[in-house]
Amino acid sequence: MRTRFMTVVIVMVTILAFSSSTFAQRGGGGRGGRGGGNTTPAGPPKDPHDLQGIWSTGGGPLSNDPPPFTPEGEKRFLANKPSYGPRAVPPALGNDPLGICDPNGYPRAMELRPFEIIQIPGRMFETFEWNYVWREIWMDGRELPKDPTPRWMGYSVAHWEGDTLVILSNGFDDRTWLTQEGHPHSDQMTMEERYRRVRENVLEIQMTITDPVTYTKPWVGEKKGLNLLPPGPNSEIRQELCVPSEEAEFNKGVRDPAGGKGPVQVPPTTAK
Amino acid sequence: MRSKIVLKSMAAAIVIIGLLMISVPASAHHGTGISYDLTKVVESKGVIVSFAFRNPHAQLYWDAKDEKGEIVHWSAEMNAPSNFERAGFSRSKLVEILKPGLEVTVTGFGSRTGAPVIVFSKAVTSNGGEVKSIGGPGKID
Numbered sequence: 001m002r003t004r005f006m007t008v009v010i011v012m013v014t015i016l017a018f019s020s021s022t023f024a025q026r027g028g029g030g031r032g033g034r035g036g037g038n039t040t041p042a043g044p045p046k047d048p049h050d051l052q053g054i055w056s057t058g059g060g061p062l063s064n065d066p067p068p069f070t071p072e073g074e075k076r077f078l079a080n081k082p083s084y085g086p087r088a089v090p091p092a093l094g095n096d097p098l099g100i101c102d103p104n105g106y107p108r109a110m111e112l113r114p115f116e117i118i119q120i121p122g123r124m125f126e127t128f129e130w131n132y133v134w135r136e137i138w139m140d141g142r143e144l145p146k147d148p149t150p151r152w153m154g155y156s157v158a159h160w161e162g163d164t165l166v167i168l169s170n171g172f173d174d175r176t177w178l179t180q181e182g183h184p185h186s187d188q189m190t191m192e193e194r195y196r197r198v199r200e201n202v203l204e205i206q207m208t209i210t211d212p213v214t215y216t217k218p219w220v221g222e223k224k225g226l227n228l229l230p231p232g233p234n235s236e237i238r239q240e241l242c243v244p245s246e247e248a249e250f251n252k253g254v255r256d257p258a259g260g261k262g263p264v265q266v267p268p269t270t271a272k
Numbered sequence: 273m274r275s276k277i278v279l280k281s282m283a284a285a286i287v288i289i290g291l292l293m294i295s296v297p298a299s300a301h302h303g304t305g306i307s308y309d310l311t312k313v314v315e316s317k318g319v320i321v322s323f324a325f326r327n328p329h330a331q332l333y334w335d336a337k338d339e340k341g342e343i344v345h346w347s348a349e350m351n352a353p354s355n356f357e358r359a360g361f362s363r364s365k366l367v368e369i370l371k372p373g374l375e376v377t378v379t380g381f382g383s384r385t386g387a388p389v390i391v392f393s394k395a396v397t398s399n400g401g402e403v404k405s406i407g408g409p410g411k412i413d
Contacts, residue, residue: 265345
């Protein structure tokens, strides 16, 4: 009897653990960033138009199967030297903008760490822990600007189609990368995102990028499920700023010598 | 008796589920893995020079003697401060353990170039202090 009960418990634990991690992997893309467990109820959302909460990001909204590049896109891609993917080089020898604390921009802000959605009348905000940046999404009926000045996080407007929030964006600064693998984009890129709270604790997102300068057809990301983080100290948005002076010390002390670029240089002081 | 077993089993199940679900975000966000040979475990014994609880990754610096008896400056790339915090390590706790002047044995994976830099796995100090990687390429157990 005891053995049988233990067997049942073990099976239950296994099923529960796998069901959780399977979904997390859909959102996580294997790059981490869940930032905590998920003990909130898994039932239908109390209010599907309420997206507020702190959510996992888990690897960013784009999958790693972009459409073919245009010749210009290929040129830009080859100019980028990432530290992930098949063309990875040590960061010391690469040119990832984040290595000198240049802005990550959007959608790269969603690559790591949790983010929070805050809704107020006529607007929605997303605050990202990684690099401690935020994004403003207008929901007051306005249209996208016709001739936007490029911005790091782009310009975004949104509306509801049933229970799906459709976010449209343009005006992105082309100095950011879309992914840590170095996928480029131009300032002509437009983006459509579809957010749906499919369960109380799961936000399903899908992103489509259209950039005829860089890609021969739209880049349609897979649907990803982001987990709501339960209340508690581990679901706070921490202030993970990229500070140029800190980054420079890290580069001299670790990143550059690890890549064979100069000796280890110890920072002048110990952090206290 | 049976109900005790049931309760214990349920408690164990809850703990296991909790451990599985509360995973630490562990990815190294600056392409750490490519700089190190993740098959080459390196151990170095020396004296702590500095510990920096700073972005993008905490860093440990120590001096060790090479086979000729000459001092070599070593460094270790540790977890990001926010990840240490999520795992329950405050800055003051780590600064207390990794005090400059203490003897330390540091384990990790070595730079592919052979430079005295590792991605951090573990540090054990002469007074019994210990810090382990909480995730990412350096984590070994």
